[in-house]
Amino acid sequence: MTNIVLFGKPGAGKGTQAEFLKEKYNLVHLSTGDIFRYNMKNDTELGKLAKSYISAGNLVPDEVTTKMVIDSVNANPEANGFLFDGYPRNLSQAEALDAFLESKNMNVAATVALEADDEVLVNRILERGKISQRPDDLDEATIRNRYVVYNNETAPLVAFYKQQGKFHAVDGIGEISEITGRLSAVIDNL
Ligand code: ADP
Numbered sequence: 001m002t003n004i005v006l007f008g009k010p011g012a013g014k015g016t017q018a019e020f021l022k023e024k025y026n027l028v029h030l031s032t033g034d035i036f037r038y039n040m041k042n043d044t045e046l047g048k049l050a051k052s053y054i055s056a057g058n059l060v061p062d063e064v065t066t067k068m069v070i071d072s073v074n075a076n077p078e079a080n081g082f083l084f085d086g087y088p089r090n091l092s093q094a095e096a097l098d099a100f101l102e103s104k105n106m107n108v109a110a111t112v113a114l115e116a117d118d119e120v121l122v123n124r125i126l127e128r129g130k131i132s133q134r135p136d137d138l139d140e141a142t143i144r145n146r147y148v149v150y151n152n153e154t155a156p157l158v159a160f161y162k163q164q165g166k167f168h169a170v171d172g173i174g175e176i177s178e179i180t181g182r183l184s185a186v187i188d189n190l
Contacts (some may be wrong), residue, residue: 001028002081003104004187005088007157008114010146011121011128012172013179014085017114020180022083025187028076031085032065035072037134055135057145059089059153066096073100081109090153094160109160112186114179116170118147 002025015031023031036054039047046068047091053060069087076082088094101107122143136142153180161167170182 001079002109002187002190003084003101003106003109004081005084005108005161005163006114007111008172009116009118009121009150009154010143011125012114012116013176014114016176017180017183018083018085020176021183021187023182024180025083026080027083028079028081029083030069030072030087032060032069032089033085035068036060055142057136057142057149059149062090062092062096063090064095066100069097070100073104081148084108088157091156091160094157108161108164108166110166110168110186110190111157112183113158113167113169114183115169116172120173122147125133 002020004025004027006018006021008014016149018029036047036050037187040051040054041047049064050060059065065087069084073079073082084097088097092112095124097108122140125137125143126140128134136146158167168186170179170186172179174182
């Protein structure tokens with residue numbers, strides 16, 4: 001089983017690339033952002049809880065997010081592997097993921113990061129917001145807060161995975177297919 005963490009700042013293209021990688025490597029795509037949005041759309045208890053955090057560009061509390069991820073992994077016992085997208089987003093989530101996977105005799109095989117400049121990404125998200133109408137993509141202050149959260153909470157994971165010898169970065173700027181190629185080259189070499 002190969003479990004991969006797809007890593008990168010908001011707007012780096014994780015969701016877009018995940019669509020290709022999940023097919024190519026037969027992985028279950030587990031996007032915390034997608035699960036939250038599904039729950040908000042259907043107005044579930046989880047959706048109601050997550051909404052205020054997400055619309056402010058803040059992280060949903062760890063215990064809620066981690067439980068959701070554990071439930072999603074457990075719901076897919078036949079999976080060949082998971083592609084984690086948007087999780088972990090801070091150290092406590094990364095440690096929780098390692099502990100949970102270890103309890104199931106699984107692990108994170110690699111973390112693959114899509115790299116791009118903040119200014120390029122903020123503009124990408126503003127463009128995406130016009131189509132997606134995601135409330136957290138419409139307001140520039142909210143978008144900028146997501147980068148502050150990334151820098152404070154998520155960026156330390158680079159060192160966490162480097163220390164484990166699991167961190168791989170690719171250039172996230174270019175044609176979509178080109179970037180899929182870069183990611184595949186990393187995964188094929190694991
Ligand atoms: P993006 O990568 O564009 O910021 P996501 O769809 O991954 O978008 O996430 C949208 C929002 O969902 C985040 O800004 C955050 O509020 C919430 N969220 C997603 N994943 C997590 C997580 N692992 N922990 C806490 N909150 C999360």
